[in-house]
Amino acid sequence: MAEAQKTPLRSADGREPSSSLRLGDETPVLEIDGLRKTFVNNGLRVEVLKDLRCSIYSGEIVGVVGASGVGKTTFLHIMGTLDCPTGGKVLHFGENVFSWSDTRLSRFRNEELGFVFQFHHLLPEFSALENVMMPCLVSGASRPKSMEMAKDILAEIGLEKRFDYRVGQLSGGERQRVALARAMVRKPKLLLADEPTGNLDERTGEKTAELIFALNRRYGTTVVIVTHNLALASRMDRCIGLAEGRAVELNASELQDFGVGRIS
8 A cells, every 4th residue: 555645734723634645546445525513502503523624545544633522532423424414525435425324324334334432332231252243143144153253353352261251250451352353343344443442551451452453454444543542643554633623634743732642
């Protein structure tokens, strides 16, 4: 994959939008064009995202950073079709996904996207294996096939001895690894992670981050990670900062100016 051509960045503070970066003639996995998101609270309109533009390319690991409340999670949810934009286009593999029916959008989300959040959101009444099987069963795969796929990904991330453990029997790091396995069990093209190390101690967070990088290398999965963790953000292919509702491309020296700290 060709390296992105670094062009001067311009915006309100003298940068251009990060969409000015392109990897040759490659079509983006994800292209955000003129994205807007407005919330109404007690009659007051709050514009969180304003004409946001950026592109994500195949196999990249891209960080999304910014101060608290700037709209990072909202942005990630819209990327993942969990929330709808007020305006603009969200193109997955060249297609405007918000023009699709709810049924088609749900199927796309299950087949092509994986999600990891700061809190694992595992179902406590089920075992680790059963939690990871869920996306496969929802997609219509047989129980034996779903179990085979779940065992394979759990074993790959070192949890082959935890198949039958309930959520309450797992450590915090193990729960997040199970959540990662659930997100990756169907080998999605795009993994979206919201503060995946934010609820973990530094050492466990580093192990979880390394697993994400390893899965990216093994499967070529494109990864977008919202984070405040400077060490994690510094390892990514590139980082997009959100400021005043818009996206700017950042270099390593600018990360701390966008609310990125030593430990998430």
